Structure formats: C-alpha cells, structure tokens
Amino acid sequence: MKFTLSWLKEHLDTDASLEQICERLTAIGLEVEDVDDKAAYKPFVIAKILSAEKHPEADRLKVLSVDAGDGKPVQIVCGAPNARAGLVGALARPGTYVPGIDVTLSVGKIRGVESHGMMCSEKELNMSDNHDGIIDLPDDAPVGTSFASYAGLDDPVIEINLTPNRPDCTSIYGIARDLAASGLGT
Structure with a gap:
C-alpha cells in the first residue's frame, strides 16, 4: 500500500519526522518497503525568462537570459516553441538530474553558444507526457x-507491505x- 506523508498527517497529529514514522511503522509490523522522499525534485527552481533571442546558428533555437532569483542572469539555449520573455517556469541548473529524460545536466555548447541549464517541460519532470513546451507558470x-x-x-511517498493478518491497516485511517496507539501521535 502506498500513501503520502501529508495524507497520513491528515489523520495523525504528530511532529515525528519521515524517518521516525518509517521506523515506527516497521516496529509495529507494517514493513516499510520503499520511501520516495522526492529528493530528485529539490534542485528545480522557479525562474523567469528575461529575454529570448534567436540563436545565431539555428532556426528553431533561442538563447534565453533567465532570472533564477539570485540576481545573476543565466544563459540557456532552448528549443521550446513557447520560450518567450516574461514566461515563468521550472529551471534545472548544471549538475541537476532530470528524471524524465534520465540525464544529469552539465554546462555545454549548443551550436557554438554556451548553455547553463534548461527550462523544463512537464515530461522532463515526470509530471505528464506533455513535451510541447516548457512549463508555463502564472506570472x-x-x-x-x-x-x-x-x-x-x-510530498514523500511511503510504501508498506501489508500481510493478510493486518486488514485493519488497509486504510490510511x-x-x-x-x-497513535504506539505513542507516535494522536
């Protein structure tokens, strides 16, 4: 059975950490098989495209100047059709693992222009199959x-192994x- 930490905390009033909850689950006979702490998504930041100029060596590429909130514009080469000045989306910097394309980014040159990351689509972040353009967030x-x-x-996802003798735990409640009965909250 899989459930998210926030869903569990809708029913359990506790200040326990994810690790403490997982240890207690195993201690009370609900073996934790897997925990997806969503660490892969932590490096992605919200960024705004300041300018989008035509790439000098390619018709379908644009050279973007992107504000990641630190006051230092980042240059990114992008092929997304919806890349435009003012667009707010998700930025992946060099060193970031992009799960939807199974690639760790590095600084690279694309047709002679240096690129320091990428603006991501929903498919690149495993949010959907939409790969028509970069994520377009509200202004x-x-x-x-x-x-x-x-x-x-x-929101971390916890997966537990339910045995046939534990039908009482087939629900999040x-x-x-x-x-709560084991003393981890109310």
Whole structure:
C-alpha cells in the first residue's frame, strides 16, 4: 500500500519526522518497503525568462537570459516553441538530474553558444507526457523558490507491505490509528 506523508498527517497529529514514522511503522509490523522522499525534485527552481533571442546558428533555437532569483542572469539555449520573455517556469541548473529524460545536466555548447541549464517541460519532470513546451507558470509564481514545493511534488511517498493478518491497516485511517496507539501521535 502506498500513501503520502501529508495524507497520513491528515489523520495523525504528530511532529515525528519521515524517518521516525518509517521506523515506527516497521516496529509495529507494517514493513516499510520503499520511501520516495522526492529528493530528485529539490534542485528545480522557479525562474523567469528575461529575454529570448534567436540563436545565431539555428532556426528553431533561442538563447534565453533567465532570472533564477539570485540576481545573476543565466544563459540557456532552448528549443521550446513557447520560450518567450516574461514566461515563468521550472529551471534545472548544471549538475541537476532530470528524471524524465534520465540525464544529469552539465554546462555545454549548443551550436557554438554556451548553455547553463534548461527550462523544463512537464515530461522532463515526470509530471505528464506533455513535451510541447516548457512549463508555463502564472506570472505571480515566486521566482527563486523551490518548484517542487510550489507544484506539490515534494510530498514523500511511503510504501508498506501489508500481510493478510493486518486488514485493519488497509486504510490510511487504520495506519494512523496504529501509529497513535504506539505513542507516535494522536
């Protein structure tokens, strides 16, 4: 059975950390098989495109100047058709692993122009199969903050192994009740 930490905390009033909850689940007989802490999404930040100029060596590419909230514009080469000045989206910097394309970014040259990261599509972040362009967030999205927090992608997922003798834990309420009975909250 899989459930998110926030869903569990809707039913269990506790200040326990993810690690403490997982340890207690195992201690009460609900073996934790996997925890996806969503760490892969932590490096992505909300950024705003300041300018989008035509690439000097390619018809379908643009050279973007991007504000990541730190006051230092970043140059990025982008092929997305919706890349334009003023667009707010998700930025991946060099060193970031992009799960949807299974690539760790590095600084590179694309047709002779240096690129320091990428603006991401929904497919590149495993949010959907949409690869038509980069994510287009509302203009009031907070530039420089975590994209994962903004988009709700940072909620850890816990997977437990249920045995046939534990039908009481086939619901999130049953799991919360067992954790509360073990002294981990109310």
